[in-house]
Amino acid sequence: MQGTKSTLMQDLYFKKTSEVKSSVSEVECYICGKGLQDGYRITAKTLSNGMALFCNVHYSLQ
Numbered sequence: 001m002q003g004t005k006s007t008l009m010q011d012l013y014f015k016k017t018s019e020v021k022s023s024v025s026e027v028e029c030y031i032c033g034k035g036l037q038d039g040y041r042i043t044a045k046t047l048s049n050g051m052a053l054f055c056n057v058h059y060s061l062q
């Protein structure tokens with residue numbers, strides 16, 4: 001009588017990937033330079049020469 005013994009060995013490798021945090025420190029108004037840290041609401045707006053960020057004050061003026 002022959003017993004068959006199968007052993008399944010699984011080596012699991014966990015690859016840790018460094019979490020990339022989205023940088024929001026560069027978010028500031030294109031005109032006055034105010035940012036979220038100043039209490040301004042920054043909104044991106046597409047212009048003819050590209051995209052720029054404006055605060056809630058200058059966004060309505062554009």
Ligand SMILES: [Zn+2]
Nearest residue numbers: 029032055058
């Ligand atoms: Zn502004």
